[in-house]
Amino acid sequence: MGLELYLDLLSQPCRAVYLFAKKTGIPFQLHTVNLFKGQHLTEEFSQVNSLQKVPVLKDGDFFLSESSAILIYLSCRCQVGDHWYPPDLQSHARIHEYLGWHADNIRGTFGVTLWARIIAPLMGLQIPEEEVERNKTGMSQALQQLEDKFLRDKAFLMGQEMTLADLMSLEELMQPVIFGYDVFEGRPRLAAWRERVEAFLGAELWQETHAPALNFLDQWTKNTLLMLRPESYPSFLLRIARIP
Amino acid sequence: MGLELYLDLLSQPCRAVYIFAKKNGIPFQLRTVELLKGQHYTDSFAQVNSLRKVPALKDGDFTLAESVAILLYLSRKYKTPDHWYPQDLRARARVDEYLSWQHTALRSCCTRALWQKMMFPVVLGQPVPQETLSSTLADLDSCLQLLEDRFLRDQDFITGSQISVADLMAIEELMHPVGAGCQVFENRPKLAKWRQRVEAVVGEDLFREAHAVILKVKDTPPLDPAVKENLLHSVRSLLQ
Numbered sequence: 001m002g003l004e005l006y007l008d009l010l011s012q013p014c015r016a017v018y019l020f021a022k023k024t025g026i027p028f029q030l031h032t033v034n035l036f037k038g039q040h041l042t043e044e045f046s047q048v049n050s051l052q053k054v055p056v057l058k059d060g061d062f063f064l065s066e067s068s069a070i071l072i073y074l075s076c077r078c079q080v081g082d083h084w085y086p087p088d089l090q091s092h093a094r095i096h097e098y099l100g101w102h103a104d105n106i107r108g109t110f111g112v113t114l115w116a117r118i119i120a121p122l123m124g125l126q127i128p129e130e131e132v133e134r135n136k137t138g139m140s141q142a143l144q145q146l147e148d149k150f151l152r153d154k155a156f157l158m159g160q161e162m163t164l165a166d167l168m169s170l171e172e173l174m175q176p177v178i179f180g181y182d183v184f185e186g187r188p189r190l191a192a193w194r195e196r197v198e199a200f201l202g203a204e205l206w207q208e209t210h211a212p213a214l215n216f217l218d219q220w221t222k223n224t225l226l227m228l229r230p231e232s233y234p235s236f237l238l239r240i241a242r243i244p
Numbered sequence: 245m246g247l248e249l250y251l252d253l254l255s256q257p258c259r260a261v262y263i264f265a266k267k268n269g270i271p272f273q274l275r276t277v278e279l280l281k282g283q284h285y286t287d288s289f290a291q292v293n294s295l296r297k298v299p300a301l302k303d304g305d306f307t308l309a310e311s312v313a314i315l316l317y318l319s320r321k322y323k324t325p326d327h328w329y330p331q332d333l334r335a336r337a338r339v340d341e342y343l344s345w346q347h348t349a350l351r352s353c354c355t356r357a358l359w360q361k362m363m364f365p366v367v368l369g370q371p372v373p374q375e376t377l378s379s380t381l382a383d384l385d386s387c388l389q390l391l392e393d394r395f396l397r398d399q400d401f402i403t404g405s406q407i408s409v410a411d412l413m414a415i416e417e418l419m420h421p422v423g424a425g426c427q428v429f430e431n432r433p434k435l436a437k438w439r440q441r442v443e444a445v446v447g448e449d450l451f452r453e454a455h456a457v458i459l460k461v462k463d464t465p466p467l468d469p470a471v472k473e474n475l476l477h478s479v480r481s482l483l484q
Contacts (some may be wrong), residue, residue: 043449050394051345069340076333092452093308096290101295103347149294213259 001030003074004058005133006048008035009212012111012175013054013067016167019209020071023201024080036119036216036225038232052235068099071164083161094158098150098165103142105142106172109135110183112243113176118220120240122228131243138244139176139183162200170197178213247272249314250292250300252279253457256354256416257311258299263412263446263454264315268324280464282369282471312343315409327406338403342395342410346417350391353383354417356460359482362424367464368476373484384421392434400441402477407445423458 005021005028007014021028027083033039033054038053049056049065057064057073064070075085112135112174116127146169150157157165173194176183184191199205228236249265251258267271277283277298284296293300301308301317308314330336342432360377364370391414395402399420400408415435418428418435429436441453467475 049389062337064337064341067346068344069337072340073333073337087318089320090306092320093313096313096316097308099308100312100345100347103344107348145295194473244484 002097004031006033006045006054006056008033008040008054009209010114010216011054012171013107013168015171015209015213016164017057017067017070017074018165019167019171019201020074020084021141022205022209024074024078024084026078026080038229041214041231041235043194043215068164071167075164083163085164086158088110090099091158095163095165098157099168101145101150101174102165102168105145106169108242109138109142109171113181114179115118115240115243117179118217119228119236122220122225123236124235125240127240127243134244136181137183143173143183143187143190143213145168147187151189151193155207156193162197166193166197170194174210178210178217179208204208245273245304248275248292249273249383250275250277250289250298250302252277252284252298253454254279255298256304256351256420256459257413258453259416259419260412261299261311261314261318261327261407263274263416263450264324264328264409265318266319266450266454267446268322268328270318270322270324280471280475281478282468282474285474291465311413312347312409319409328409330408335404339408339410342402343413345395345454346410346413350387350414351418353380353387354420356380356482356484357421357426358382358424359479361421361426362461363479364483366462368472370476376483381426384426388418388432388435392432396438401438407442411438411442412446415439419455419458423461425457425462 001024003021007018007019007030009015009032018030020026033045035054039045040054046052048058050061051065053065055065055067055070057070059073059077064073072085074080085095112127112132116132116135120127146157150165154160156162157169170180170193173190175185184194216225249261250261251274253259253262253276257369264270277289277300279298280403283289284298289300290296292302292307295309297309298307299309299311299314301314303317303321309319316329335341360380361373364372395410395414399405401407402414420437422428429439446454460484
């Protein structure tokens with residue numbers, strides 16, 4: 001049995017892992033874990049990851065969670081180009097510097113749009129307008145830092161070539177875009193970077209990766225989304241409560 | 245000019261970097277950046293880290309921010325013993341997994357616990373609603389449970405039988421609520437024993453030295469009003 005990936009392409013870090021594995025031609029078996037249906041909360045999935053989160057990698061009897069850890073593991077384990085996770089001391093340090101900043105400033109911040117616009121209303125809740133505005137300000141500040149400190153005048157975040165950092169970053173930024181808030185508007189440098197990443201990955205893979213999220217949006221628009229399972233409520237409520 | 249480390253031992257990740265560098269005999273110049281005095285807002289510090297955060301490293305012309313990046317850079321450059329950040333792929337993945345998880349989980353509740361229980365009410369004279377503090381302490385409790393059940397389990401250290409940078413990062417997070425007077429280890433024998441093992445590896449003297457600031461944080465002298473104003477503004481998100 002080869003590599004297995006437990007993913008939901010509604011999730012930003014899952015998309016980063018999926019894009020990486022597909023682009024680099026790493027063979028894997030995909031297990032879809034539908035977060036909206038609460039499949040991550042089942043007893044069965046707890047055997048895969050007791051933290052009840054995706055993405056998860058299974059390599060024989062080795063289970064690994066956390067997208068950055070998975071991406072790093074795969075880039076070392078499999079035959080992939082050096083550029084994804086460059087081995088020299090300073091480049092290696094720069095990627096980890098980005099990932100540290102990303103955890104504080106990007107992760108969490110860019111997920112709010114989906115919750116505010118779609119999931120909370122489906123639960124009969126309304127995220128206060130001031131929280132939504134605060135989140136937009138947070139996103140704006142993060143985007144400015146992303147441009148000024150990391151991207152600057154380079155083709156990709158770390159330099160002239162794509163790295164894991166570009167995947168992690170862009171997939172977070174795509175979340176509000178997919179769910180109705182275009183973070184690239186008025187930001188030509190970031191928009192150009194996005195185009196370069198998309199071009200590198202290829203239109204077909206890009207579309208395939210984003211189809212499930214777009215499909216989810218489509219169902220919501222047409223009011224054909226199935227009801228949220230009651231088991232999902234507590235953990236969803238917790239997520240909503242954490243929005244600053 | 246050799247390696248410089250810009251640290252404030254008030255900060256969890258700074259303590260982890262400090263202990264790692266000292267324990268491994270890495271020669272460095274310590275540049276203290278006192279957050280409570282607003283020293284991270286100076287122009288000279290902005291040259292080292294434009295994001296105005298500690299820890300930060302300067303090695304010749306190379307500047308680096310973010311504790312995990314700094315720890316890994318130091319472990320590679322100074323060829324520290326393998327167990328700190330193992331070469332073995334799976335062992336290393338376990339460390340990476342912990343370091344990623346802690347950043348969005350443990351970090352938040354430990355920081356909030358210190359600020360809501362100690363910094364706001366005692367040092368800054370700003371009361372915090374009981375409900376907010378209770379909620380934070382409940383979060384902390386859940387996180388500690390996850391740390392025990394999911395990461396430490398029946399192992400001596402977080403990622404196995406030997407100490408790694410994961411343990412340094414973890415112990416420093418836990419020392420934060422300890423500094424606030426929280427009972428972190430008292431009702432958790434597994435964590436208490438793990439702490440003893442970490443302290444034994446680090447060494448009593450170095451452990452004491454690294455925690456001098458956090459354990460005396462309640463005795464912080466009154467802050468300059470202008471600095472206090474700035475600080476209150478920048479940490480208001482920690483009131484959640």
